[in-house]
Amino acid sequence: MSTTVAEFTPQSYKTDEHPIWCPGCGDFGVLDSLYKSLAGLSVNPKDLVVVSGIGCSGRTPGFVKSYGFHSVHGRVLPVALGVKLANPALTVIGVGGDGDGFAIGGGHIPHTARRNPDFTYLIMDNSTYGLTKGQYSPTSPLGFQAGSTPYGSIEQPLNPLAMLIAYGATFVGQGYSGKPRELADLITRAIQHKGFGFVNILSPCITFYNTYKVIPPKIAEVPKDHDVSNRAKAFELALETDHVMLGVFYQTQRPTFEDGVAGVIKQAQAAGPPRLEAIFAEFS
Amino acid sequence: MNGNGADGEVEPLRALVVRLAGDSGDGMQMMGELFSESCALAGHALCTFVDFPAEIRAPQGTLPGVSAYQLQFGAGRTLTPGDRPDVLLVMNPAALRVHLCELASGGTLMADADTFNESSLRKAGYAQNPLVDPDLRLRFRVADLQITTGTLLALADSALGATEKKRCRNFYALGVLLATVDLPREPVLRRIEAKWRNDEAVALANSTALCAGGEAGVKLPRRNVARSAPRPGHYRKINGNEAAALGFQAAARIYGKSIVLGGYPITPASSILELLARNGSPAVKTVQAEDEMAAAGIALGASWAGSLGISVTSGPGLCLMAEFLGLAVMAELPLVVVDVQRAGPSTGLPTKTEQSDLLMALFGRHGESPLPVLAARSPADCFAVVFEACGLALRLSTPVLVLSDGYLASSSEIWRIPDPDELLAQRGDAPVVPDGDYQPYRRDLQSLARHLAPPGEPGHEHRIGGLEKNEQGWVSYDPGNHELMVKLRARKIRNIAQRLPPLAIEGDKEADLIIVGWGSTYGAIAAAVEKLCAEGRPVALAHLRQLAPLPADLPALLERFPTVLVPELNLGQLALLLQDRLLRKVVPLSKVRGQPFTVVEICERVRELSRGRRTA
Numbered sequence: 001m002s003t004t005v006a007e008f009t010p011q012s013y014k015t016d017e018h019p020i021w022c023p024g025c026g027d028f029g030v031l032d033s034l035y036k037s038l039a040g041l042s043v044n045p046k047d048l049v050v051v052s053g054i055g056c057s058g059r060t061p062g063f064v065k066s067y068g069f070h071s072v073h074g075r076v077l078p079v080a081l082g083v084k085l086a087n088p089a090l091t092v093i094g095v096g097g098d099g100d101g102f103a104i105g106g107g108h109i110p111h112t113a114r115r116n117p118d119f120t121y122l123i124m125d126n127s128t129y130g131l132t133k134g135q136y137s138p139t140s141p142l143g144f145q146a147g148s149t150p151y152g153s154i155e156q157p158l159n160p161l162a163m164l165i166a167y168g169a170t171f172v173g174q175g176y177s178g179k180p181r182e183l184a185d186l187i188t189r190a191i192q193h194k195g196f197g198f199v200n201i202l203s204p205c206i207t208f209y210n211t212y213k214v215i216p217p218k219i220a221e222v223p224k225d226h227d228v229s230n231r232a233k234a235f236e237l238a239l240e241t242d243h244v245m246l247g248v249f250y251q252t253q254r255p256t257f258e259d260g261v262a263g264v265i266k267q268a269q270a271a272g273p274p275r276l277e278a279i280f281a282e283f284s
Numbered sequence: 285m286n287g288n289g290a291d292g293e294v295e296p297l298r299a300l301v302v303r304l305a306g307d308s309g310d311g312m313q314m315m316g317e318l319f320s321e322s323c324a325l326a327g328h329a330l331c332t333f334v335d336f337p338a339e340i341r342a343p344q345g346t347l348p349g350v351s352a353y354q355l356q357f358g359a360g361r362t363l364t365p366g367d368r369p370d371v372l373l374v375m376n377p378a379a380l381r382v383h384l385c386e387l388a389s390g391g392t393l394m395a396d397a398d399t400f401n402e403s404s405l406r407k408a409g410y411a412q413n414p415l416v417d418p419d420l421r422l423r424f425r426v427a428d429l430q431i432t433t434g435t436l437l438a439l440a441d442s443a444l445g446a447t448e449k450k451r452c453r454n455f456y457a458l459g460v461l462l463a464t465v466d467l468p469r470e471p472v473l474r475r476i477e478a479k480w481r482n483d484e485a486v487a488l489a490n491s492t493a494l495c496a497g498g499e500a501g502v503k504l505p506r507r508n509v510a511r512s513a514p515r516p517g518h519y520r521k522i523n524g525n526e527a528a529a530l531g532f533q534a535a536a537r538i539y540g541k542s543i544v545l546g547g548y549p550i551t552p553a554s555s556i557l558e559l560l561a562r563n564g565s566p567a568v569k570t571v572q573a574e575d576e577m578a579a580a581g582i583a584l585g586a587s588w589a590g591s592l593g594i595s596v597t598s599g600p601g602l603c604l605m606a607e608f609l610g611l612a613v614m615a616e617l618p619l620v621v622v623d624v625q626r627a628g629p630s631t632g633l634p635t636k637t638e639q640s641d642l643l644m645a646l647f648g649r650h651g652e653s654p655l656p657v658l659a660a661r662s663p664a665d666c667f668a669v670v671f672e673a674c675g676l677a678l679r680l681s682t683p684v685l686v687l688s689d690g691y692l693a694s695s696s697e698i699w700r701i702p703d704p705d706e707l708l709a710q711r712g713d714a715p716v717v718p719d720g721d722y723q724p725y726r727r728d729l730q731s732l733a734r735h736l737a738p739p740g741e742p743g744h745e746h747r748i749g750g751l752e753k754n755e756q757g758w759v760s761y762d763p764g765n766h767e768l769m770v771k772l773r774a775r776k777i778r779n780i781a782q783r784l785p786p787l788a789i790e791g792d793k794e795a796d797l798i799i800v801g802w803g804s805t806y807g808a809i810a811a812a813v814e815k816l817c818a819e820g821r822p823v824a825l826a827h828l829r830q831l832a833p834l835p836a837d838l839p840a841l842l843e844r845f846p847t848v849l850v851p852e853l854n855l856g857q858l859a860l861l862l863q864d865r866l867l868r869k870v871v872p873l874s875k876v877r878g879q880p881f882t883v884v885e886i887c888e889r890v891r892e893l894s895r896g897r898r899t900a
Contacts, residue, residue: 067738067747070751071749071750072577078578079585081582082587085582108578279701
């Protein structure tokens with residue numbers, strides 16, 4: 001992550017493109033929190049990369065003054081990894097929805113978690129497929145009635161936090177778009193984390209699954225005395241579903257993927273010159 | 285080609301075809317590689333072919349478990365591994381059963397008689413020992429060898445156990461073979477020493493077996509095979525996947541780009557990933573991704589961030605990459621994917637060769653998504669084609685597909701190592717971002733390549749992605765803009781055809797029949813054309829390297845020929861394309877048996893066609 005002495009305000013990250021989200025969409029809150037966090041960290045837009053998948057959340061790169069890549073449905077994590085490998089100095093933020101990240105792109109989560117690349121992954125979780133008009137998603141509750149589940153969803157919802165902790169992610173947190181100040185702080189901690197920083201953000205869909213009245217009464221903070229390095233305790237908190245717990249569940253340090261790649265190259269170099277160089281050397 | 289290979293032979297054989305066959309645990313591939321390496325070091329031109337089962341260890345001694353290695357070596361142009369072996373060496377009855385039918389009549393059969401016992405014979409489906417069949421000895425020259433006994437006898441003093449001793453059989457057999465074609469043992473001894481430097485006992489046992497085999501071999505008739513006159517330049521033996529890996533490294537060096545390879549293991553492409561993972565260049569980073577979608581995504585993300593993203597795969601993997609290839613077309617980013625084709629659909633025959641991904645490479649994406657497709661014609665050509673593909677991807681900011689196949693991947697030939705200066709001369713550069721406001725989809729007016737600005741530069745911040753954009757890089761649903769952009773992307777690729785060198789025609793340009801081929805069939809077709817022309821049957825050949833866009837001069841050139849024959853290892857995919865382009869019928873020649881064409885198959889079809897023309 002690179003910072004400069006230049007002052008940046010949340011305004012510095014706004015683009016000319018006005019968000020296309022429905023008025024009242026939770027994603028506005030996420031976007032504002034992101035601006036605030038970036039300004040607080042003084043991330044220079046030239047060193048900032050926002051990668052997204054497809055869905056309402058996928059449009060985020062268009063609204064952040066940075067280098068943005070609106071990629072393929074479900075493939076935020078591989079694209080972000082490629083960016084980070086090409087230029088480890090960049091601050092990379094991946095954004096996606098619950099369908100993008102946990103359904104079509106779910107296969108990339110365990111592998112990104114165990115590789116531990118140094119980037120941030122924000123899920124804007126609204127428990128529905130907003131852009132295709134409200135079908136049930138991996139985090140929709142049992143019995144969720146919508147176009148493709150006229151008699152209610154018969155699938156158990158997925159627990160993102162427990163999943164990420166189980167897969168070995170090194171930073172796992174949860175925020176709510178309706179609490180933008182706390183969310184900005186959480187995003188800041190995730191960006192500052194050296195390694196894979198995952199934040200699940202409850203971001204209601206005002207049009208197809210309005211949870212603005214459902215979420216607030218269930219909100220609880222992660223207990224102040226919670227030891228974030230205690231994985232078993234973090235898992236316990238994640239499995240507690242009576243409340244919507246906000247804050248950092250788990251954080252630990254492990255070498256990053258980029259560090260590993262650099263180490264491998266060093267080892268290979270110690271073993272001898274690159275094969276091509278050896279072949280070309282036959283000329284001299 | 286058969287020699288009467290007795291000692292003191294005056295005229296050396298121009299070429300000899302040798303096939304080694306045994307159980308997949310017998311070390312046939314290693315033996316073949318070492319034998320061909322010895323041939324190369326001795327100055328023979330060569331072309332090899334490996335044929336191994338998909339199972340790592342099929343049940344021992346059974347027909348599906350037979351693994352084979354064939355090579356043709358000699359002097360001058362050696363275009364194919366040879367149709368039929370002149371010498372067949374078999375390590376067990378199953379190998380004899382599978383391969384005897386292809387031994388040239390009068391050819392030499394070497395067999396390990398020790399293995400022709402009751403149980404092995406039964407597994408191979410023989411009621412009686414075929415080696416004692418007098419008819420076999422009438423049709424072929426049979427050299428009775430006792431490879432197992434000879435190995436165990438030579439290793440009588442070795443401390444190794446009986447099973448380990450038996451494992452040295454392949455070196456005994458290699459010793460026999462080297463002696464019969466007058467090749468020195470030293471290069472193999474050096475290899476043994478290097479390979480087992482941490483296991484002296486095994487190294488010694490293999491060397492001893494090799495020498496014992498050599499002593500047995502000198503008692504057999506010797507063949508004198510011609511060697512190529514020394515040519516200027518540096519040469520080495522190379523297979524298609526090695527050549528592709530080196531092509532990528534050369535591109536990284538010549539273009540001063542770092543390469544990020546996202547790959548997922550798949551036969552027969554994996555060795556490119558492995559070779560690049562092992563290479564010690566800081567310019568090449570490799571990731572074994574969780575699937576081919578991730579592999580392509582990693583590569584494309586890296587390309588956007590300033591590296592050259594690449595991937596290597598085979599048909600099933602290319603299917604999974606289709607969506608990312610579409611994004612690469614839309615975002616106009618460099619990306620090179622090598623498809624080492626294998627017999628499909630689905631898992632098909634995963635270790636066997638085929639050319640059946642052509643239409644998928646050309647059209648297998650949704651929307652109007654043109655991209656350049658290149659095909660390598662020989663193992664060494666994989667270097668040149670991959671290098672060219674990287675240059676094209678970087679210059680035009682486009683994904684490029686390279687088609688290789690299972691045959692090219694593991695076959696070897698002699699490669700002249702290019703001078704780095706030659707490669708530098710082929711370098712072309714991507715357009716430089718002009719001063720002023722950066723516009724992601726502003727283009728170079730000549731090449732139509734868009735201006736790339738990787739993250740990290742102040743003032744060039746921009747957004748790209750799968751949604752249609754206008755020149756300034758903003759999402760645009762304007763119908764006119766979409767039509768313009770679709771046509772610009774198509775024109776950028778179509779224009780490549782204008783800059784291609786004129787199509788080269790081999791054989792007889794005045795012939796009535798022209799063969800149009802592509803990819804790995806070049807060797808068999810070119811050898812057939814040489815043969816047919818030599819026997820007074822004129823044939824021309826145009827072999828395509830660029831399949832999308834097709835060369836601009838192709839239609840006019842083919843118009844002159846009344847008959848166009850298109851041999852392919854598929855059911856007529858290039859034929860379909862040519863018929864559309866030429867608006868006339870071409871004659872397809874299809875083969876989908878998991879094996880390359882033989883020279884005879886091509887010659888026969890040409891002879892049939894010319895007979896047909898005469899009687900018509």
